[in-house]
Structure formats: structure tokens, C-alpha cells
Amino acid sequence: xxxxxxxxxxxxxxxxxxxxxxxxxxxxxxxxxxxxxxxxxxxxxxxxxxxxxxxxxxxxxxxxxxxxxxxxxxxxxxxxxxxxxxxxxxxxxxxxxxxxxxxxxxxxxxx
DNA sequence: GTGATGACGCAGT
DNA sequence: GACTGCGCCATCA
Numbered sequence: 001x002x003x004x005x006x007x008x009x010x011x012x013x014x015x016x017x018x019x020x021x022x023x024x025x026x027x028x029x030x031x032x033x034x035x036x037x038x039x040x041x042x043x044x045x046x047x048x049x050x051x052x053x054x055x056x057x058x059x060x061x062x063x064x065x066x067x068x069x070x071x072x073x074x075x076x077x078x079x080x081x082x083x084x085x086x087x088x089x090x091x092x093x094x095x096x097x098x099x100x101x102x103x104x105x106x107x108x109x110x111x
Numbered sequence: 112g113t114g115a116t117g118a119c120g121c122a123g124t
Numbered sequence: 125g126a127c128t129g130c131g132c133c134a135t136c137a
Contacts, residue, residue, distance in 0.1 A: 072118025
């Protein structure tokens, strides 16, 4: 069942600590052509965090839309959890948006 | 099989 | 600069 999920997970897991990535970059890197699929896959990955935690942990909180907005914060159980996680990694979040987003942006190709 | 939905992105207004 | 509409692909009712 090597779907988009695993691909998205693989990319997302490569995001370094204190860095962020966007749906568009992931979608483009996977040649999906639809950024919606990335968010959809990450929605499933959210449950994956609970199951594997340290093993196949997917830092979905490091994935945001192209504007650096925490669009998926409501899927983390609490609307502030995503921001809390980002801030705990040293990422400054202002009004549900990542500060210095461009500076913190990380790309799979750059890896 | 069809229509609606989704953690998005882009072009046009 | 903000809002709207369309496209994108996969899943669900």
C-alpha cells in the first residue's frame, strides 16, 4: 500500500528540527500535481504519530501552506498544539503564521 | 458512476 | 492587498 501517504511521510520525516516545509513543495517534489493530496495524507499521518511516536513519527506540525500559515492546526487535537510544537522547536509563530517563514523553509531537494 | 469534500496553489479581479 | 473562482487528485456517501 505504497500510497501518497508513505511518500509524504518520507519527505515530512526528513524535515530537520526547527525547520518547516510546505504542501506545495512536497506535492511538487512527489510530482503529485495536487497539494490537496499532501494535506489529505498528512491528515492520516496525524493518527500515525500516536501509534509510532518515535518510530515513524511524522512532524506534521512542520508542514504548512505556502504562506507559512498553520492551516492544519485544528487537526492536532487542540488549535494551539501545532503552534506550541513549533515554538518548542524555536520557531516563532505569530497570529497562526510562522515568523521568518522563508528563512525556516526547508526543501527535500536541498537535503 | 456521479457529486461533494479536503491541513492547497495560482491567476484573475 | 484581500477575495473569488478554478484546477488539482484521491476518497467517501
